[in-house]
Ligand SMILES: Cc1ncc(COP(=O)(O)O)c(C=O)c1O
Ligand SMILES: *[C@@H]1O[C@H](CO)[C@@H](O)[C@H](O)[C@H]1NC(C)=O
Ligand SMILES: *[C@@H]1O[C@H](CO)[C@@H](O)[C@H](O)[C@H]1NC(C)=O
């Protein structure tokens with residue numbers, strides 16, 4: 001939350017008992033003396049009311065002053081909030097606490113009249129930065145979604161320099177901005193001069209104040225009150241105190257100004273990917289992201305119905321499909337910081353470090369189980385695919401008689417996407433993405449694929465080459481290949497694919513690899529491909545060496561590449577795609593989710609027979625490929641950690657429940673048999689996906705894992721279809737700028753569309769309540785849009 005006329009600061013202490021309340025009081029009094037409206041909030045207070053911090057503020061505010069002290073949660077037990085909550089048997093979730101704080105800030109913003117100038121809210125935390133909130137979450141993490149600018153109170157006691165610097169690091173690495181540091185002076189030790197210099201380098205001013213008078217013995221409370229009154233009156237009127245308040249005002253104004261000018265700076269500086277700049281009508285169309293947490297961006301935009309400049313915006317594309325554990329994940333951030341501290345970046349060829357080896361071994365143990373034996377590192381999905389292509393093409397080329405240099409293409413799927421670098425692009429069918437690129441050749445043949453989706457509430461298989469469109473009784477049956485192998489489609493697929501291959505090679509075309517995205521073709525329009533078709537395709541290709549390879553190839557087969565950049569690692573709710581398809585690739589590529597979306601990294605897994613092709617006497621026969629940041633330790637360490645987290649999430653109760661919802665026969669299956677079952681599931685509710693598919697404006701809707709996709713009917717005839725269409729963007733436009741509901745509960749949505757296909761992607765740990773809310777908003781929006789049909 002950020003109100004132009006009301007600044008909110010959170011007071012964190014480097015330790016408990018460092019003077020947070022005294023400094024809060026000084027700041028309140030100094031602000032009030034300048035005639036500004038001041039609010040003081042202690043979100044959580046424990047211990048008796050008389051001793052509480054907000055009573056302290058009430059006691060020392062001048063008569064008739066505009067200071068309003070308030071407390072949201074008060075517990076009598078004089079212990080840490082998490083213990084007090086336990087003793088009082090109170091369950092106070094972080095969401096609940098933050099929700100109430102947001103309400104409070106809205107109220108303050110309403111009460112602060114902008115004519116009276118810039119008002120201030122001081123929010124005092126309890127204990128040190130990492131002292132627990134009532135839920136048990138450490139405060140710096142619990143309050144992080146608000147990301148209020150910080151007043152850090154340094155520790156002026158024994159060992160205080162160390163605790164203060166630690167507190168700073170804690171807040172800094174969590175994404176907080178620290179506006180000022182305050183502390184008590186000690187004329188003898190002069191600790192503040194050390195800290196002053198240290199913070200000055202960070203451009204953070206530190207101000208040291210005289211300490212309050214010593215507390216007289218217990219029975220002289222009145223004397224103490226007198227002393228303190230005197231102390232406050234003196235301190236609050238010092239030029240130091242006024243300067244601190246002025247600095248806080250200035251940092252606030254700067255922040256507002258920066259956020260307001262970012263769009264113009266962006267519009268005149270950036271060259272955006274995948275964007276027609278002519279269509280940017282106003283810089284105000286750009287999304288200003290102040291920060292992000294879990295599934296939401298905090299975006300800056302003035303909205304007529306919202307006094308706050310910042311509002312939550314759901315990250316509908318999971319930031320281009322990279323996010324799986326949520327933004328700003330502290331565990332991953334800490335792993336990244338640790339690896340950065342330990343190594344920075346180090347060169348990789350013929351070197352080894354723990355993060356790289358542990359990631360590689362983990363990938364072979366999981367995704368590469370029973371087929372892969374080598375791991376090659378690169379930086380992103382496109383280059384991971386380039387590496388895969390180089391591996392596969394060499395393997396195939398070596399099967400031809402020496403001296404022959406066949407012009408090898410790839411066998412791929414219509415509507416596939418493998419990246420935007422020149423080579424990866426060439427392994428895809430020509431489309432809006434690549435056809436306009438001068439060097440694009442499109443070196444491949446593209447097979448049309450059958451797809452699966454709900455239409456009018458029924459799960460439909462769409463065969464692009466046939467009028468007869470079979471139905472499935474349920475998603476669970478569609479993805480159970482061992483069952484479906486008994487059906488008649490197997491033979492039809494086999495015949496169809498074989499005849500396509502015969503047709504292609506009969507015209508003299510030669511292929512170096514089969515390339516496919518398992519289960520879902522992402523960028524090509526979120527096509528949920530029939531898994532049986534992909535399994536049969538792999539089998540047919542492997543049994544068609546006599547057609548696809550030269551006679552010299554003997555018993556070799558055409559290499560099969562799985563591009564799992566989008567669909568792998570749990571994105572679709574499966575631990576591996578091979579467990580669903582029942583076939584294994586020779587090469588597979590992983591990126592995006594690999595690092596939980598924190599840093600770019602890709603790995604290409606290869607089988608022993610692919611690796612062996614590059615073993616020779618001369619350097620030239622090796623795979624001469626590498627990138628500056630190959631296997632960089634930060635990326636590898638983060639990937640190792642995020643893969644652990646993704647594995648845990650796939651085994652979590654949430655996913656077990658989702659599996660039982662989407663695969664009803666699991667309910668009757670004993671737990672012991674459920675291990676390793678590749679049953680389909682989705683975090684989106686089954687009844688919701690079905691109802692979506694019944695709307696008049698929707699052609700089909702489908703979901704697996706975290707992905708929900710649907711195709712919107714085009715209204716204007718003659719409009720470009722597929723990616724060139726803007727049907728989905730038009731249909732979803734009402735969701736972008738406001739949610740349904742009033743601030744602070746309204747939720748904007750940041751959406752990316754693929755022509756007439758709309759989609760939403762969550763993390764694997766998205767809150768259930770959030771997904772239900774998105775479903776509600778989406779239905780609301782598309783129902784209204786359906787009235788045009
Ligand atoms: C299936 C697939 N392969 C490759 C890529 C390219 O990955 P990157 O954008 O990391 O280069 C993408 C990106 O969307 C993808 O979806
Ligand atoms: C800072 O000051 C205190 C006395 O207030 C002293 O005991 C302490 O050792 C000093 N130094 C550090 C490094 O904290
Ligand atoms: C990789 O992750 C595992 C936990 O799954 C952890 O025990 C190990 O220390 C990690 N390795 C590195 C190098 O970070």
Ligand SMILES: *[C@@H]1O[C@H](CO)[C@@H](O)[C@H](O)[C@H]1NC(C)=O
Nearest residue numbers: 379380382383420627628629
């Ligand atoms: C992918 O990684 C390669 C290798 O580091 C780099 O050259 C390229 O710019 C990256 N491409 C994208 C699209 O990020």
Ligand SMILES: *[C@@H]1O[C@H](CO)[C@@H](O)[C@H](O)[C@H]1NC(C)=O
Nearest residue numbers: 476480482483663677678679
């Ligand atoms: C697939 O169906 C068979 C029965 O044909 C059943 O035994 C098996 O458990 C099912 N597999 C999954 C993953 O549901």
